Amino acid sequence: MSELIMQALYSGVLQGGSYALIALGLALVFGTMKVINLAHGELVLLAAYMAYTVESRFGLSPMFAIPVALVLVCICAVLVYFLISLIRKDRELNSLILTYGVGIILTNAVLLIWSADVRSTSSAWMQDALVFGPFYSMRSEVLFFVVSMALMGGLWWWLSKSWYGRAVRAVSSNRDAAKLMGINPRTTEIVSFVVAGILAAFAGVAIFSYGVIQPAFGHALTVKAFIITVLAGIGSIPGVMVGALLLGIAEALTVTLASSALQELVGMGLFLLVLFVMPNGLFGAAGRRG
């Protein structure tokens, strides 16, 4: 029994890597623009389907889809940005409805292009078992966990050391003050969308490489990313990482101990618990309540 639980913990941690990438993208955009991009999960899904196309059409490893996915997802992310910037009034609420609409467009475009069938990788290399002592996983899970850790390290470096990264943080914490310091908030917003797109592209290819995808999946990913940011409290990268790992572990434990049908429910349960007990998240600053 304890072996099963240990195994679930391990799988959960690996799964948490891509969750963290998705949630960080959502949080970055929310930071600079105060806009939640409800189409974020669909962007991830788009990358996943690119991986599927590269594998099924050209017989290549899903890894080769990353450049294409990066370009496509970043273009879509910037398009979403431009649509949001066209909103004239009441941007906070209208942007939700707008990105919800973009999500519908993307989901149905995926449905039209790739049909409603469930897809997964057929690459034997990706699915091969990788055993570390008592822990078992697919090769792709470990590979993409390492990739996501590296990306998060890069993101951390970028946010704390580079000019644009600092600009993103400056705009997030005080837009007007950042403007006075000579930072163009519009550029920063675009940059945050592009970075979110990059993270989403990697997460999408990862999800295709070790899991299954279908058109309706994007919506669920957005919800998960949001749950993680609530767990974390917005504005904290380590918080998002811990939140993502928590969600991954909680889901894996539920699948092991109860049933896979309840997997989605546990995320909601965590979410409610945090809202009741610690409304500002595990690591967040105050200010979410109205």
Add this chain to the structure above:
Amino acid sequence: MKMSKTGLAVIFAAYVLVPLLLGSNSYVMSLIVAAMIIGGIALAWALLGNLGGMVSFGHSAFFGVGAYVSAILTMKAGVPVLAAMLLGGAGAVAASLAMLPVLRLKGPYFALAILAYAHIFKILATEWSSVTGGSAGLASVPRFPTLMGVDLSSKTGSYLIVLSLLLVFIAAYRLIRSSHYGIALRAMHDSEDATRVVGVNSTLLKALMLFVSAFMTGVIGAFNVHYINFLEPDYAFSGLWVTLPIVAAIFGGYRTILGPLVGAVTVYLVDQLVFKNLIPSGHQLVLGALLVAMIIFSPGGLMPLLRKGSRRKHAAA
């Protein structure tokens, strides 16, 4: 409450002329009833958005809960259909009680939290199979009874029920809007903090609006289940019950009372008759594009846009 002559004429036409002229064509009647179901949810959604200032992506939860409560009460407890329909609305209100902690959250948090909630109820309906019949669903849900010689389970009878429901909803909406609560809610829309300072319990008011909206949606969900006599989780909690009403309300103008209804009829009919034929499996793509276009070009909806146009015409004349 004042009622204009045109309003009375429209109501008369809806009750008498529509059944007389179209009642024999069951395809047209089923389209109209379906459009009115969407209209009912759109109205409830718009009430929450307009009066409560909240954007909900979770109204499918209320719709589904209302449907399940009513279906189970009639099938397992023998409650009469029409009474169960109201209890379905009450069930949706009970479901909305679970959302109360979220009300204290600001804009986007509320919208996303309610989106997450909708998923919970779908999973519950699928997993709690001893009561809900699980993913196989409930078959042969009781139909509407025959009342005073009118067979309410027929297309025309169902039309009369949903029409009456919508009229009651409209009256309730107008009543709330013109009451003290309506004034406080409008003030809250301008500045929630300022309203709280003068002693309005804003969280309580928002909760009341959520209850009203949930009740309406639940009753419509219950109506729908007795109308189609079948229920399963994927259908009851389908994202369609959120998407279509939002598009309808935004298209018609969610700050008006009639806008969502007009929007629902227009959007639903065009979607069913035109887009579904053009793109059978992904026709919602058009709805998404419409939503995006409306938010960018006319977030107040088409009704205000038309009114502005006609005012200009009057001014010119």
